[in-house]
Amino acid sequence: MTRSAPHPREAEVVDDPSVVHLLGRLGAIEDRIRRLVAARRAADPQPDDPFRGLYLSDELIDRLLAGGPRIPDWSDSSERLEVCEQAADLAEAAGHPVRLRRLAEAFRLTPLDVDLLVIALAADLDPRFERFFGYLNDDVGRRRPSVSVALELCGAPLTHADDRARLLSGPLVTAGLVTLDDEDRPLPGRAIRVADRVVGHLLGDDTPDRALDGVLRRSVELVWGDDARVRRALEAGIRLLHLREPATGSGEAVALRAVRALGLDAVQVDLARLAREPDRLALARLAVREARLRGAVLVAAPITTDIDADLIGVLADSPQPTVFVGESSWDPAWFRDVPAAADVEATTTQERSAIWRSALGPAADGLDVASATAQFRLRPEQVHRAAATARTQAALSPTGTITPADLAAGARAENGSALDRLARRVVPNVGWGDLVLPAAPLTALREIELRARHRERVLGDWEMRPGGGRGHGVVALFAGDSGTGKTMSAEVVAGGLGLDLYVIDLSTVVDKYIGETEKNLERIFRAAAGTNAVLLFDEADAVFGKRSEVKDAHDRYANVESAYLLQRMETFDGLAILATNLRANIDEAFTRRLDVIVDFPMPDAEHRSRLWDRSLGTRVQRDDDIDLVFLGEAFELAGGAIRSAAVTAAYLAAADHGVVRMKHLVTAVHGEYRKLGRLVVEREFGRYWAEVTGA
DSSP, rough: OOOOOOOGGGGGGGOOOOHHHHHHHHHHHHHHHHHHHHHHHHHSSOOOOOTSSSSSHHHHHHHHOOOOOOOOOOOOOHHHHHHHHHHHOOOOOHOOHHEEEEEETTOOOOHHHHHHHHHEEEEEHOTTTHHHHHHHOOOOTTOOOOOHHHHTTTEEEEEEEEEEEEEESSSSTTTTTTEEEOOOOOOGGEEEEEEEHHHHHHHTTTOOOGGGGGEEEEOOOOOOOOHHHHHHHTTTTOEEEEEEEOTOOHHHHHHHHHHHTOOOOEEEEEEHHHHHHHHHHHHHHHHHHHHHHHHHHEEEEEOOOOHHHHHHHHHHHHOOEEEEEEEOOOOOOSSOOOEEEOOOOOOOHHHHHHHHHHHHHGTTTOOOOOHHTTTTTOOHHHHHHHHHHHHHHTTSSSOOOOOHHHHHHHHHHHHHHHHHHTTEEEEOOOOOOGGOOOOHHHHHEEEEEEEHHHIIIIIIIIIISSTOOOSOOOOEEEEEEETTHHHHHHHHHHHTOOEEEEEEEEEGGSSSTHHHHHHHHHHHHHHTSOOOOEETTTTTGGTSBOEEEEEEEHHHHHHHHHHHHHHHTTTTTTTTEEEESOOOBBBBHHHHOEEEEEEOOOHHHHHHHHHHHHHHTSOOBBTTTTTTTHHHHHHHOOOHHHHHHHHHHHHHHHTHHHHOOHHHHHHHHHHHHHHHHHHOOHHHHHGGGGHHTTO
């Protein structure tokens, strides 16, 4: 067998020292194959048999019975290999990396491992080797090197335990560089395959394995945060770090800044996405292999208490430095080693505004970004994504100009879906002009918006609520009779802040089993803490009720539930509104922890008239006989009942020429009285009594 001419592609890559070195090593393996083929032919009783490899002849069986194959000695065939390695030395001295050597160093491969790797990938670089291996395997259908052929080409006997173990438990296998096919075969007959990602890396391609699509991510470079501690840790050779981040800080941004400052690469793993994958452990091993191939730092975020310890163990066991990022503290049960830990600082309102402006670019000109975004609690990378979303949202408008509403939409887009599974989301479609309330409750509602908008500056930057693990939340109580506007006011506050409103369904919270109510509430609070939204607990006295004297076990556990809520509200970082019809039923300890209390009175005659006018709206055609003053003075109804009666009147009008008349309204009021169980008195209806009775 003679050496063929170089493959046409070789001429195109001859300037790449890594590929030249790899092809040189492959040439040395081809020399061994040439000699091994010659030795096989010399002992082959039927070298010209066209059906060779498809059956076993008597002569072949006799030859096999005569004794096993002799392990060849390749010590006198190293001239080509020496020339190849000398060229690689010169290339490295000139500053050109040689990838096969770097891979051997990163994965701690022995010379035998490197030979086995080159043999296994030979057919991936030159299709002639498929036929060579078919011949050496004595089976034209098996075109990858078997374990026995690979070891024979390395001069390693199958009976040598250490050499055999290189393909069982050595770094080639455990690090995912090669795999052994044909699991049902004995080890000598199993085929060796090199992962496509490893072949691509050796040829200069650093595209990650496609199996990691969605698991790996690339973050925007952010110039934020103090990365000095992370840099010092990496420079000191510390292999495992844990960065604990607050709600508005970013350990990931700090870690990436440190990595890039040291001239290193980073492999970023989305732990939340990875944890949901059915083959997450296999994907985690691929991520570790990716970091080792590129000599990169593995950055995994966000780490939570829900993550499988086995998954964390696979990532933490990487020889490359690994940085875990998350809000939770490190659990020693996750891994045998405890990492170096550091707390990441929170962003200030000024820093977040600067990130907003930087991400928006010229589009932010003329826009008061600080005022429009102060109420949103976002991490730096979330701000950057929210700004991109805002630009996209603005492109849908006729002018293409970014507005505060676009910024709010971008911020809301960063909300997770966890709260959607626990509460009912309401998109606010009413504003301050839709409220009909006395001055006192309106002032209190404005205070809630003011607190929510500036809480990060007051409670965060200025630290006006220090110590005790207190959160940055705002908690308000809405108290008043049914229909006085509590839910609508919550919607108005949410809309004014550019936030969604989530109404908590108590049926998903209260549980008859001891301890389950607390667990349900904890899930809600945890989901809400990472969401820019307003949380409305309707009929809050059912959950936040007064503690009572302990007379039995039921009372004791009910008090434990209330005590838990007291502590949890103190550490809450979101915006919560408790609505109740019975303020007296709310525990006084909750009242002390409230930021604002809003009392909703029953509307007086003037407000009732305005409510009738607002409820009828501007699109419904009204008859001239409608007397709003009479409706306000005659019928003592709450705002909710008035809105309900207005809707009923609209239905009646739709069936009667489409014009709302006074008879429709008083008929609707009559129906509302009956729903409420109130007496229908002729005196209240006055001159419209005939419209009600049909007399």
